[in-house]
């Protein structure tokens with residue numbers, strides 16, 4: 001099933017249990033405009049309601065960029081309009097938070113430039129796989145802006161403060177091998193193997209028990225949260241839902257019968 005949002009700048013499709021969102025503004029290296037954030041949210045809404053979608057992949061159109069960052073051509077309008085600026089920050093932070101709390105795994109499939117707010121999106125995903133030759137960077141200090149708190153937090157969580165300082169202070173680009181070395185991405189693969197690598201990963205996730213994936217994702221997120229913000233009751237409920245599920249019975253039965261389990265997400 002193919003869908004379009006944000007005047008075609010967000011493409012979405014569902015295939016083989018995977019919901020795929022493509023940032024589609026290649027003439028601007030897939031820079032993220034305000035309407036594209038809305039479009040991504042709409043696509044995520046569709047995928048969330050569809051039980052056939054077991055995981056979500058985010059990627060960029062073409063081979064030049066995942067997302068080159070926020071659409072800088074919209075900055076003047078945002079700067080001159082305080083309400084628009086507030087709304088924009090709320091929208092982008094909310095969009096990233098949604099990826100982190102989304103009830104299905106979210107994978108960033110990265111080709112080409114992944115910069116600024118684009119890297120913020122990738123860091124908000126659960127797993128990042130990149131093609132060799134991809135370029136990363138946070139050029140905020142080259143533009144005279146500050147990088148948002150939630151994105152800095154992701155950065156520090158992933159690479160630690162020493163690499164975070166280097167990345168933020170220099171604003172320089174670095175390649176996928178360096179991104180892998182510092183822990184910013186999970187894996188770098190030759191460009192012509194990226195699609196196959198992501199397909200292998202999504203096939204594995206699609207076979208696993210959805211309630212387990214969700215409970216474990218939530219728990220990882222909670223570990224990274226401030227203690228005061230942790231919703232332990234919700235975590236316990238997510239864990240209990242696993243133990244009470246049909247899928248848990250199926251998992252046990254399948255193990256003992258030496259066959260693959262067929263999970264239903266309930």
Ligand SMILES: C/C=C/C(=O)SCCNC(=O)CCNC(=O)[C@H](O)C(C)(C)COP(=O)(O)OP(=O)(O)OC[C@H]1O[C@@H](n2cnc3c(N)ncnc32)[C@H](O)[C@@H]1OP(=O)(O)O
Nearest residue numbers: 027028029031068069070071072073113115116117118139
């Ligand atoms: C809180 C978060 C804030 C942010 O995210 S701020 C934005 C952070 N990102 C950046 O600063 C990156 C800006 N872009 C670049 O540095 C370069 O581009 C790239 C390295 C990504 C690609 O370079 P190359 O392949 O040589 O392409 P090209 O000729 O520079 O770009 C092609 C067209 O794309 C437009 N474009 C690229 N990135 C953005 C962007 N982020 N916002 C708006 N437009 C962008 C350009 O201007 C140009 O346009 P035309 O063809 O009309 O000259």
